[in-house]
C-alpha cells in the first residue's frame with residue numbers, strides 16, 4: 001500500500017517525467033511521444049521508490065537495473081534520470097542534437113544511468129536476462145526491470161527470452177509489458193494480435209499479473225511483490241500517449257512532429273496539473 | 279538515357295515506394311507485399327485495403343517475415359518485403375541466406391534509410407554493412423538506388439528476377455539524376471559525367487550526386503574526372519570499371535556504407551585481380567553509426583563532395 005504522501009510524491013514525479021520528455025521533444029521538434037508517455041507512471045514508481053540507484057555512481061554494481069527494450073521510449077527515462085540527478089536537467093534539450101548524449105534510443109555508452117543499449121526491438125529482452133543472471137552469479141542482491149512493448153512482443157526473441165527466464169528461474173528479473181494496444185502502423189489487434197498476454201506469460205511459466213499500468217497504486221503493489229521460484233511478469237494495461245489528452249486522442253501517436261506552440265500547450269496542461277497537487 | 283541533374287532535390291523515395299508497390303500489386307496477381315510494422319513509413323498502408331490478401335503486415339518480426347517470403351516464393355508467388363535497412367539485413371540474415379538464397383527461393387528485399395539516412399533513429403538503425411551482407415550471399419543482387427527513377431524501374435524489374443534482390447533506398451529524397459521514365463540494366467553502371475581522364479569516381483546511392491558536385495569543383499581546378507553511377511553494386515559492371523581504370527589510371531569510390539564489404543571492396547577485388555590501379559575511397563571508416571541530423575552525419579563521417587575532391591587529388595598523386 002502506498003501512503004498518501006508517497007502517492008502524491010509519485011504523482012508529481014510522473015508528471016515531471018512527462019514534462020521533461022515533452023521539453024526534450026519540443027527542443028528537437030519531434031520524437032516518440034506515445035510510447036514515452038505510456039510508461040511514465042511505471043518509471044515514476046520504479047525510479048521514485050522501488051529501484052536502488054546512485055546518481056553519483058551510475059555504474060554502482062549492486063544497483064537495480066532497468067532495461068527498456070522498447071528503446072525508443074528513451075526520452076521518458078532520460079527525464080526520470082535527470083530528475084534523479086544523474087545529469088543536469090537542461091541536458092534533456094540536447095535530444096538528438098549533433099554529438100548528444102541523448103539519442104532517440106537508449107544507449108548505455110552515452111547516457112549516465114542507462115543500463116542497456118536498445119532500439120532494435122526484441123534485443124533488450126535477452127540482454128536483460130543475461131544482466132540479471134550475471135548479477136545472480138556475482139551474488140548481488142539486486143533486481144533488473146525489463147520494459148517490453150506490445151508491438152515489440154511480435155519478435156520471436158522476446159519469447160525465447162521469456163522461455164529462458166522461466167525455465168532457468170531468473171526470478172531477479174521482472175518483466176513489464178507495456179500493453180498500450182498500439183504499435184507503429186496502428187492497433188496491435190489489427191497488425192499482430194497479441195491476445196491474452198497474461199495467459200501467454202503464465203503458459204511460459206511466469207507468475208503473471210495484469211494491472212492498470214497507469215495506476216500508481218497498482219504499479220506499486222506489483223513491483224513490491226517478491227518473486228518466488230517463478231519470475232514475475234506484469235502486464236501493464238496502459239494508454240499510448242497517456243497524460244496528454246491531445247496525444248491520447250491521436251490515433252497515430254507513435255512518432256509525432258509538432259510546432260512549439262503545441263508542445264507549449266501540452267506543457268502548460270501538465271504544469272497546471274502539477275501545481276494543483278501543491 | 280538523359281541526365282537531368284541540376285542540384286535540385288528529387289521527389290521523396292517514400293512516395294515512389296508507395297506508388298510502385300501499389301502498382302505492382304495491381305498489375306501482377308502473383309506479387310505479395312510484406313512489411314514489418316513500417317507500412318506507414320513508406321505510404322503503403324493503403325495497400326492493405328486495396329489488396330488485403332497480398333499486402334500483409336507481419337508485425338515486428340523480420341526473421342519470420344523473411345521465412346514467410348521464402349515460403350511464398352516456393353508456392354510460386356513473388357514476395358517483396360520491406361523494413362528499415364538494418365532489420366532487412368542483419369535481423370533476418372540467416373533466413374534470407376538459407377530459406378531464401380540457399381533453398382533457391384526468390385525474394386525482393388527493400389531496406390530503407392541506408393547509412394546516415396537513418397539520422398534521428400541513430401546508431402541502432404544505421405546500416406553501414408547491409409551491402410556487405412547481401413554481397414556475401416551467392417548470386418544475390420545489390421542495388422544502391424540513385425533516385426526515384428532508378429527505384430521505380432529496378433523495383434519493377436526485381437519482382438521477375440529469380441534469386442535474392444536487395445534494394446537499399448532512402449525514404450526522403452536525394453538529388454534528381456535521371457529523366458523520368460528512364461530504364462536501367464542490371465549489371466550496367468552509368469557514366470553520368472565525362473569531363474576527362476584524370477580520374478574516375480565510381481559512386482552509388484546518396485553519393486552519386488555528391489560525386490557530380492565534386493567533379494564540378496575539380497573542374498574549376500582544371501582536374502577533369504569521369505563520374506560513374508554504380509547503382510548495381512552486385513553484379514558489378516566490371517567492363518565499365520576496367521575501362522575507367524585503363525582510361526584514367528586512378529579511381530575513387532564513394533558510398534554511404536562501411537569501406538568494408540561494399541562498393542570499395544567490390545571495385546578493389548576486381549582491380550586487384552585484373553588491373554591493379556591506384557584507388558582511394560570515400561566511405562565509413564569502420565565505425566558504428568550515431569544519432570543526429572543527416573547533414574551533420576555526412577560531415578561527421580566525411581561523406582561530402584569536399585572529401586571526394588581530396589580523395590581524387592590523392593588518387594591522382596599516386597599515378598605513376
Ligand SMILES: Cc1ncc(C[n+]2csc(CCOP(=O)(O)OP(=O)(O)O)c2C)c(N)n1
Nearest residue numbers: 035119120121149150151152182183184315
Ligand atoms: C527490430 C525492429 N524492427 C522495427 C523497428 C521500428 N520500430 C520502432 S518502434 C516500432 C513500434 C513499436 O511498438 P511497441 O513495441 O508497441 O512500442 P510502443 O507502442 O509502446 O511505442 C517499430 C516498428 C525497430 N526499432 N526494431
